[in-house]
Amino acid sequence: MLNINEKVELLMRGTDYGDPAIGKAMAEELKARLQAAEASGKPLRVYCGYDPTSSDLHLGHTISMRKLKQFQDLGHEVFFVIGSFTSLIGDPSGKDKSRPLVSKEEIIENGKTYAEQAFRVLDRNKTQVVYNSDWLEKVTLEEIFRMATNFTAQQILARDNFARRLEVGEPIHLHEFFYPLSQGYDAHHLEADVQVGGQDQLYNIVTASRKVMEGYGQKPNIGILMPLLPGTDGVQKMSKSLGNTIPIHTTAEDMYGKVMSIPDLAMPIYATLTTEWSNAELAEFETGLETGGLHPRDAKMRLAFEITRLFYGDQAAKTAETQFVAMFQKGDMPDEMPEYQLQGDEALLDVMVANGLAGSKTQARRLIDQQGVKWDGVTVADPQLVLDAEGVLQAGKRHYLRVKKG
Numbered sequence: 475m476l477n478i479n480e481k482v483e484l485l486m487r488g489t490d491y492g493d494p495a496i497g498k499a500m501a502e503e504l505k506a507r508l509q510a511a512e513a514s515g516k517p518l519r520v521y522c523g524y525d526p527t528s529s530d531l532h533l534g535h536t537i538s539m540r541k542l543k544q545f546q547d548l549g550h551e552v553f554f555v556i557g558s559f560t561s562l563i564g565d566p567s568g569k570d571k572s573r574p575l576v577s578k579e580e581i582i583e584n585g586k587t588y589a590e591q592a593f594r595v596l597d598r599n600k601t602q603v604v605y606n607s608d609w610l611e612k613v614t615l616e617e618i619f620r621m622a623t624n625f626t627a628q629q630i631l632a633r634d635n636f637a638r639r640l641e642v643g644e645p646i647h648l649h650e651f652f653y654p655l656s657q658g659y660d661a662h663h664l665e666a667d668v669q670v671g672g673q674d675q676l677y678n679i680v681t682a683s684r685k686v687m688e689g690y691g692q693k694p695n696i697g698i699l700m701p702l703l704p705g706t707d708g709v710q711k712m713s714k715s716l717g718n719t720i721p722i723h724t725t726a727e728d729m730y731g732k733v734m735s736i737p738d739l740a741m742p743i744y745a746t747l748t749t750e751w752s753n754a755e756l757a758e759f760e761t762g763l764e765t766g767g768l769h770p771r772d773a774k775m776r777l778a779f780e781i782t783r784l785f786y787g788d789q790a791a792k793t794a795e796t797q798f799v800a801m802f803q804k805g806d807m808p809d810e811m812p813e814y815q816l817q818g819d820e821a822l823l824d825v826m827v828a829n830g831l832a833g834s835k836t837q838a839r840r841l842i843d844q845q846g847v848k849w850d851g852v853t854v855a856d857p858q859l860v861l862d863a864e865g866v867l868q869a870g871k872r873h874y875l876r877v878k879k880g
Contacts, residue, residue, distance in 0.1 A: 476548075481508055485544055487753070488537075488746050490673050490701040496680060503696045507667055511550070518667040520545045521553035523606065523660060524592075525561040526584035531591045532719035533781070534703040534712035537747045538670045539595040541698055545668065546600050553664055554592055556585045559607035560660075563653045591723050594785050609663045610656055621655045624685040630654070633677055654678045658686025666695040673699050703747055707855050708737035726786040730794035733778035737856045738763075738770045741777055749780045770863055771850045798851075811866070811874040822849075822859040822867075825877070831869035838869075846870050 476484065482505045491497040511518050522538045524531075542552045561581045589603045630651055631640065639646050654677065661669055661683040669679050676699060684694035702711040705718025712719050720732040736744065745751065745759050759776070762768025768776075775795065783791040814829050823835045826847070832838035839857045841847050847854040850865040861867075867875040 478505060478508055478512070481548060485541070485548075485698065488541075488701065489699055491680070491697075491699050492673065492676065496676075500680075500696055500698070504668070504698075507696060511667075518545065518550040519553065519665055520550050520668040520670065521555050521660070521664055521666050522670040523555040523557050523560065523657065524588055525557035526581055526588050527561055528714050529584045529587050530714070530721050530723050531588060532712055532714065532721050533748060534705075534719070536595050536722060537700045537703055538672065539592060540748070540750070541670045541700060542601075543596055546597050550668075552596065552601050553666075554589060554596065554601050554603045555660060555664075556588055556603065556605045558582065558585055558605040559610035560653060560656050563649055563656060587723070594722055604664075606656075606660050606663075610659060613659060617659075618652070618655065621658065621686050621689060624689045625655075625682070627651075629681075654682035655686065658683040661695045662687050662690050662692060665692065667693075668698055669695045670698045670700070672702050674702060675699060701743065701747065704736075704740050704743065706732055706735050708740035709856075722785055726782050726790035726794040727797055729785060730778045730782045730791065730798055733781050734774055734798060734852045735855060736774070737859065738774070741770075741773055744781070745777055748784075749777070750784065751780065766863070771852070771865060774852070811876050813876045813878060815878050816861060819860050819862040822847075822854065822861055823857060825861055825867065825875070826869060829875050831867065831873050831875060841869055 482501055485504060486497070486501050489497060489500075491500065507518060520542060522542055524535065542554070546552050558581055562578065585605065592603075593601070630636065631646075636646055638644075657678045660666075666683075666687075669683060671679050676697075679695075679697040679699065683697075687694045704710065705712040705716060706720065707716075707718045710716055710718060720729060722729075733744070741763060742760050745756055749756075751759065759768070759773065763770070763773055775798075778798075779791050779795055782794055786794075812829065814825065816825075823832075823838045826832040826838040826841075827835060832841060838847075842854055842857045845853050845855075846869065848868040849859070849861075851868075861877060864878050867877055869875075
C-alpha cells in the first residue's frame with residue numbers, strides 16, 4: 475500500500491512541463507487533491523482526450539494511457555475521451571501550419587478503432603469511453619462568448635507556434651482559437667480533477683482548461699504532462715505522417731523489431747515512458763548504459779522484450795525475440811570477417827569508408843537510407859550514429875566488419 479507521497483511520486487514520474495516551477499505547483503495540487511479524495515472516499519475524475527485523425531494508435535499514444543492506468547490502479551475514475559468534435563477543429567499545438575480538417579465520416583470511422591486498441595493498456599471494466607461531440611455539439615453561442623471572455627487575443631497569439639506563424643506570414647485561421655476553449659469545456663463537462671496530455675498541451679491544459687473551469691466556478695483541473703516519445707529515428711516525435719511509428723495494432727514480431735531499430739540514445743526515454751519497470755529497475759538499466767556494464771545490444775533486447783510483453787504477453791514476446799535473433803543476429807553471418815579496432819568513439823560513416831564498406835560518405839548515407847546497413851543485426855536509421863561499443867557492422871548482404879574497442 476503506497477503512502478500519499480509515494481502515490482504523488484508515481485503519478486508524477488516521467489512528467490515534463492518545461493518549467494520546474496509549474497511541475498512543482500502541479501505536484502503540490504495533486505497531493506492536496508489526493509488527500510481530499512482519501513478523506514472523502516470519492517475517487518478523482520481523470521481523463522485524456524484523443525483526436526481520431528487516423529485509424530491506428532501507436533506507442534506514443536500509450537504514454538498518456540499508461541498514466542491513466544496508474545490512476546486506475548489507485549482506484550480513480552478514468553475517462554477515455556474520443557475527440558469526435560475537436561477533431562473537426564484541429565489542434566494547433568506544435569503546428570507550424572493549420573492542420574487540414576478531417577471529415578466527420580472519417581472521424582467516426584477512426585473513433586471506432588481507438589477504444590478497442592486502448593484496452594491493450596487500460597482496464598476495459600474501469601474505463602469510461604466518451605465522445606466529446608455528445609456535449610460540444612450542444613454548446614450555445616452564448617456559452618462560447620462566456621468562455622472567450624477569459625482570454626485575450628494577445629494571450630493566444632503569444633503561443634510559440636502562433637508567434638512563429640505570424641512572424642513568417644503563415645495564416646492562422648480563426649477556428650484554431652476555439653480548440654483550447656473546446657478542450658477546456660471538456661474538462662468542465664467532465665468535472666475533471668486531472669487531465670493527462672503531452673507536453674505540447676501545456677497551454678491547453680495548464681492555462682486554457684483551468685481558466686474555463688474557474689470561469690464556471692469549478693476547482694481547476696491538475697495537468698499531468700508527459701514528454702513526447704521520439705519515433706524510431708530517435709529525433710522527431712512519433713508520428714504516422716513521418717513514418718517513424720511503432721503501431722500497437724500489429725504483431726509481436728513487428729513491435730519487437732521496430733523497438734530494436736531505435737537509436738541507442740533513445741533507450742532511456744523509451745525505458746522511462748513505455749515500460750512498467752520500477753524506479754530501481756529503471757535506475758539499474760540507465761546506470762548500465764552509462765557505465766558500459768550493459769551492452770547496448772543487450773539493453774535494447776531487454777527493452778524490446780519488455781515493451782512487447784506488455785502488449786502481447788511473455789510467450790509472444792519470447793517468440794518474437796527468438797525469431798529476431800535467428801533472422802538478424804545469426805542469419806548467414808560468416809564465422810570469419812575483417813576486424814577494425816575503434817580509436818575511441820568514431821562516426822559510423824567514417825568507419826564504413828575507412829574499411830571499404832562504402833566508397834564515400836554519400837554512398838554510405840544512401841545505403842542507410844535504403845535500410846542496407848545493420849549494426850549487430852539491427853537496421854541503422856541514423857547516419858549520424860557514433861560507434862562506441864563492440865559489434866558487427868553489415869553493409870548490404872555480403873560485407874561484414876567486426877568492430878572491436880581499443
